[in-house]
Amino acid sequence: MIPDRHARAMLPIPDRAAPGLTTYDAKDPATSFPPIEPLLPPDGAPNVLIVLIDDTGFGASSAFGGPCYTPNAEKLAAGGLKYNRFHTTALCAPTRAAMLSGRNHHSVGMGSITETATSAPGNSSVRPNTKAPLAMTLKLNGYSTAQFGKCHEVPVWQSSPMGPFDAWPSAGGGFETFYGFIGGENNQWEPALYDGTTPVEPPATPEEGYHLTEDLADRAVSWIRTQKALMPDKPFFVYFAPGATHAPHHVPKEWADKYKGQFSDGWDVQRERTFAKQKELGVIPADTDLTPRHAEIPAWDDMPEELKPALERQMEVYAGFMEHTDHHVGRVIDAIEDLGVLENTLIYYIIGDNGASAEGTLNGAFNEMANFNGMAAVETPEFMISKIDELGSPTSYNHYAVGWAWAMNAPFQWTKQVASHWGGTRNGTIVHWPAGIEEKGGRRTQFTHVIDIAPTILEAAGLPEPTLVNGVLQSPMEGTSMVYSFNDPSAPERHDLQYFEMFGNRGVYFQGTSAVTKHRTPWVMTGGALAAFDDDVWELYDGTADFSQARNLAAEQPERLHELQRLWLIEAVKYNVLPIDDRGAERLNPELAGRPTLIHGTSQLLFPGMGRLSENSVISIKNKSFSVTAEIDVPERGAEGVIIAQGGRFGGWSLYFADGKATFVYNLLGIHQFTSRADTVLDAGKHQVRTEFAYDGGGLAKGGDLTLYYDGAAVGTGRVGATQPMIFSADETTDVGYESGTSVSADYTAQSSRFTGKIHWVQIDIGDEDNDHLIDPDERLRIAMARQ
The missing domain is CATH 3.30.1120 (Arylsulfatase, C-terminal domain)
Known part of the structure; x- marks a missing residue:
């Protein structure tokens, strides 16, 4: 083997020219230069695929005894190893930040989620430049790098179209390619996607069969094939992180229907079945005890009888979602096998970035935005029953009940967010690497943690931890390589100390x-x-x-x-x-928390073409009076389309033109639409269009009167019966001159939403009164955490 000549501890690797004879004439026979060679890692460095599933408990996947059929996970485990004492951080953004850096989540500033960042170093959501991400290290050592799916590590004040993009995967994150979404969750049918840092629309509609997980798998397969076709000697690092199985639990109906009737006995019985299966498979020791149900979690028998059919369907949909996700993970793995490189591809299949999510309320949710706005009571048992056939469909934004999350974490106590107990942090993990792992179908019981993945990959690739990256001295990785356990099941565990918080x-x-x-x-x-x-x-x-x-x-x-x-x-x-x-x-108020904010004052000016503005990027109109004013040019053919829209199908508002008339619609949770329309068509020419909302006041979520104006003259009135006090959407955005994602109003679609005239500017102004002080601090925190 040729010795590695690169000084890889310093990245980028310094260019060092070898001294030698320099000739005057290139035709001189003594003229000789070594050929230009592309940078490669050391010989034998494997391809790497990390699959990270979202919000899946230890007892969900069939590979670890659960009821959700995951044949590709089982197949991978049969050719590799199952780790039954692998741990995460109990929450998604911290787990991801820790995994991609090889450091503990507080060490990289991700003590919780980006939405609750403070100025404290352990909770800033800003990764120190002394802790370079794994993808950057691999790229600078000659790997091709790509990420597909979810990224929730971007600080909220850096998530607008203006960046800065230091924390985005394809800028500062070290991934040469990124296709996916920024944030904690996304609509699986109509997601807000980015290609690199550029917003893009899904390539098809739900009616045409689109689903985000399939799209991500298509992109990953295409990228891997292209990489191996053009750079067969260069290894790849692919991070495949679908939004599944995080809420909303969106899946084609036929996948959910596979589980018809399988959960009719409820979560207590399902937990016992899973426990028995886990012992049968040997993924838990034979002497393991099943932990009892805590008093905060209701027994299945205590749930209202009329609600149980909807509860059953919630779990059927989730199980179908999990199987559907595993199917598309399998497509990525099959593509690697078809290319003949599976033998030397190190695969991590991590079944959950934390325990199963208990953020769906005790009864579950058809539209979790109702719960986020403190309005879960509107989803009565009768309402839930009426929506059974829509659960998982594009018209839903659904989540299952707490009891199902508890069952999916069998045999452990508690759930996601609870970093103290294994129900929040222990996730079944499969490692597959035929060239480096001799045993097939083995089990490993050493304590391991998500921070161990980065040092494992570096050791497998024969790469040192860098001491200098981009001129910055690096702190040591805090994880422990797992390679020692690959071929020695009885090896004493090396990661024997780990905190959780x-x-x-x-x-x-x-x-x-x-x-x-x-x-x-x-x-x-x-x-x-x-x-x-x-x-x-x-x-x-x-x-x-x-x-x-x-x-x-x-x-x-x-x-x-x-x-x-x-x-x-x-x-x-x-x-x-x-x-x-x-x-x-305090943590949700940027000024008190000590983090930057993009919003200042009581007025915001926006311009045409601005879009994909998250709620953190737009002044809040909730629980107060407001006005929206736009200066526009109306063409001779008349005005149609959106002036400005915020939110989408499951809650939001829009000022638009329909049949030449200015229209304002307030969509309350996708359940009620309050529409106000001008009495007259607006003539061609330059005009100011304005809507004024006079909030009733006296509390949260109140209604108000609405007036529409053309050039200062009132042309229409209406009434908004109630409003959303906390949040419009977890993934929908604000757009000027069009609407991306799902549409607030059924009067138009995303495809037909573009304004036919010219918009000069749009201004949002809010009134002096503000009822936000009535919102319980813990309620705001609950909403922030439930969105990740």
Whole structure:
């Protein structure tokens, strides 16, 4: 083997010309230069594929004993290894930031999610440049790099079309190609997509069979084929991160119908079935205990009988969604196999970036925007029953009930967000690498963590951790390579110390024992003050003899508990976890939190062509009076189309022209549409069109009177019966002169929404009164967390 001549600890690798004879005439026979060689990693470096599924518990996939059929995960595991003690951070953005850097999530500023960032180093959502991302390291060592799917690591003030793009995958993130979405969740049928940093529309409509997961798989397959066709000697690093199976649970009906009737016995029985199957498969030890259901989670038998058919369908849809996702993951893996490079491709199939999500309320949701706006009561059992056939379809924005999330985390306690217990952080993971792993169908029980992936890949590729990247001295990676365990199932675990923390839920694992304390329950966010951190009750578990954290030893071993509590504190200081932050409103107010904001004052001026503006980028009109004024040129053929629209089918507002008349529609949760229309057609020429909304006041979500004006003269009035107090959408945006995504009004589609005239500017002004102070701080925090 030719020795590697590159100084790879410094990236980019310095160009070092070898001294030698320089001739005067190129025709001189002594003229000789070495051929130009493309940069490659060391010989034998594998291709790498990371598959990261969203919001999937340990007990969901059939590969780990769950009810959701995942044949491709099973096939991959049969040719590789299952890790049953692999851990995440309990929340999506922190897990992703940790995985892509090889550092703990507070070390890279992602203590929680971008929407709750503060100026504290561990919660800033800004990755220090001393901790370069894995993709950058691989790219600068000669890998081709691409990401497909979800990116929730962009600070909210950097997520507008103006960037800066330092944290975007294809700019500062090290990926040469990015196709996917920015944020915590997205509509699977009509997503807001980016190609690099450029907004793009989906290539087809739901009616034409479009689904985001299939699109992402198509893109990944095409990119991998192209890469191997044009650069067969160069390895690739592909990060495939579909938005599935995060809510909304969107899937073609035939996939959900496969599970008809399979969940009629409810979540308690399903949990027991999964537990038995896990023992049968050997993915949990034979002496594991099934942890009991906590009082905060209702028993299936206590749920209203009339609601149970809708609850069953929620789980059928989720199971179909999971199987559908696995199917398209399989297409990516099949493409690699068809190219003949599966043998030397290191694949991580991580089934969940945290535990299953309990953010769907105790009853589940048809449109989770109702819950986000404190209006879950509008989704009565009767309403849910009436919408059974639409669950999972383009007309829904659905989520399953808390009980199903609990069942999908079998055999563990708790769910996503709860970083203290394994139900929030233990995710079944499969590793496949025929060239580097001898055993097929093996099981590994060493404690591992998502921060271990980056150092594993570097070791497998024969690459050192860089000490200098782009002129910046790098801090060491905090994970431990898993390569030592690939061919030695009995090897002593090397990652034997790990802290956990999320919104005050915290724990520490050390040499087989874990100490944990749960500070807050994900779905109980309002009513009653949280306990002081020092008053939280800690539990102690023997991880060697108690796989599921079922037997609390705190009373029996108080000294051991105290030792681990002190160790948690030491680790917390080391990795910027302190100060622990469970605040609500303060973290959601940029000025109080200490993070930048794009919005200042009571007025905002927008211009034609501006679009994909997130709610963080646009002045809020909620719970107050407002006006929208536009200066436009109306063509001779008349005005049609959108002036400005915010939100979409599941909530929002739009000022547009229909049949030549100015129209304003307020769409309340996709359930009620309040439409006001001008009495007359607007003539050709230059005009100002204005709508004024006079808020009723006296609280949140009130209605108000609406007036439309042409050039200062009133031309129409209307009434908005009620408004959304908190959020219009988790993924829809604001657009000027058109509407992307789903449409607020049925009067037009995204394709027909473009304004036929010319827009000079649009101005939004808000009134002096503001009822936002009436919003419970914890309610705002709950909404922010449930959107990630």
